[in-house]
Amino acid sequence: xxxxxxxxxxxxxxxxxxxxxxxxxxxxxxxxxxxxxxxxxxxxxxxxxxxxxxxxxxxxxxxxxxxxxxxxxxxxxxxxxxxxxxxxxxxxxxxxxxxxxxxxxxxxxxxxxxxxxxxxxxxxxxxxxxxxxxxxxxxxxxxxxxxxxxxxxxxxxxxxxxxxxxxxxxxxxxxxxxxxxxxxxxxxxxxxxxxxxxxxxxxxxxxxxxxxxxxxxxxxxxxxxxxxxxxxxxxxxxxxxxxxxxxxxxxxxxxxxxxxxxxxxxxxxxxxxxxxxxxxxxxxxxxxxxxxxxxxxxxxxxxxxxxxxxxxxxxxxxxxxxxxxxxxxxxxxxxxxxxxxxxxxxxxxxx
Numbered sequence: 001x002x003x004x005x006x007x008x009x010x011x012x013x014x015x016x017x018x019x020x021x022x023x024x025x026x027x028x029x030x031x032x033x034x035x036x037x038x039x040x041x042x043x044x045x046x047x048x049x050x051x052x053x054x055x056x057x058x059x060x061x062x063x064x065x066x067x068x069x070x071x072x073x074x075x076x077x078x079x080x081x082x083x084x085x086x087x088x089x090x091x092x093x094x095x096x097x098x099x100x101x102x103x104x105x106x107x108x109x110x111x112x113x114x115x116x117x118x119x120x121x122x123x124x125x126x127x128x129x130x131x132x133x134x135x136x137x138x139x140x141x142x143x144x145x146x147x148x149x150x151x152x153x154x155x156x157x158x159x160x161x162x163x164x165x166x167x168x169x170x171x172x173x174x175x176x177x178x179x180x181x182x183x184x185x186x187x188x189x190x191x192x193x194x195x196x197x198x199x200x201x202x203x204x205x206x207x208x209x210x211x212x213x214x215x216x217x218x219x220x221x222x223x224x225x226x227x228x229x230x231x232x233x234x235x236x237x238x239x240x241x242x243x244x245x246x247x248x249x250x251x252x253x254x255x256x257x258x259x260x261x262x263x264x265x266x267x268x269x270x271x272x273x274x275x276x277x278x279x280x281x282x283x284x285x286x287x288x289x290x291x292x293x294x295x296x297x298x299x300x301x302x303x304x305x306x307x308x309x310x311x312x313x314x315x316x317x318x319x320x321x322x323x324x325x326x327x328x329x330x331x332x333x334x335x336x337x338x339x340x341x342x343x344x345x346x347x348x349x350x351x
Contacts, residue, residue: 038287052130054107055084056138056151063087064161066270067127071118078118080126086159120173127178131156132181154185167271173270183265186196188242191249191254205244213242292327293320 003048062223065086072079088106089097096102110130115122136152138144144151165171194325195205220239228236293301297316304313311331321329 024180051108052134052137053141053143054088055086055110056134057089057143057147061232064159065108065195066162066164067160067162069123069127070165071115078115079112080118080123081112081114082127082130084108084110097231118170119179120170123170123174124177124181154189155184157182158189162266162268162270164270172269174256175267179265180266182267184246186264187249187253188245189249190252191245191247194248195245195250205248208244209240212240216243291320292315292330293317318337 063086065084067082067084069080069082071081085101085105087100088108089095089103105322113126115126122260132153134152134156138151157178160178160182163175165175214225214228215241217236218225220243221228221231221235223231231239253264256264291301293316299318300312300316304310304316307313
């Protein structure tokens, strides 16, 4: 069998370059430029870039999306996955993708990547990196020039309406980080709009700028006084602008009603509704009549029949489970127990 030509592996890159240098004036036509670009990226093993391009284009829709994330450990390495559910075009022939009424809800995988740990800060930093990569890959793609749309670096957070993740301490803490970050973006957007409006005079803006101190700049950049002194004029000006937007935006935000503030910063948390046995076993069957106590608890309950208010009996009842789920747990311990002496042994193991 003859070996493949040495230039075969260059074909995907050649197609990608050919598309990136597309010039309509030369008469070159494509039946579906967007689909062609995405397929070319997939052929070039750029699945992450293709997925993020799909998301960036879909995020132009006026509605938002929900981010779902979870993590696990594979061979001692923490792996984190993220996906979003949002409105996307059909990409079907004959369908006008510019008509948002033809779009449908789809779940898109943003990435499965290793992480150093599963802490709340690490999860939040991972979301920041993905949001920045989405903006970067779209801004450098032919789609940005073709659609004449500049994607802002904070667009991901403006459109994110909530998160679905583990109902655990790290998940709640990460959600709090995201919630504060989104609210800060919304407030700075209000400040930028106030600066552009005619209602706020130049004098008011200058007076607000004069109130900004070096301590405010150090807090904004999280640097020391020595590090602040070596910053460039452009960097200090950008910091002053961000602080000014935040202060003016906070004034505008405080003018809104509580309902308007909530709508501006919509960001809901959806934890695991059936997280392991926390909700199902402990709460879902607590009202069932048949109590399946172990030997120790059963003996305590029987001996306390004459005195049901006995603390030992009450503890035994509360520590015992009931219902079909408890029965399935007992059957699983018997038929699928790894220890043959405690379980039924290999003869009773089921698939």
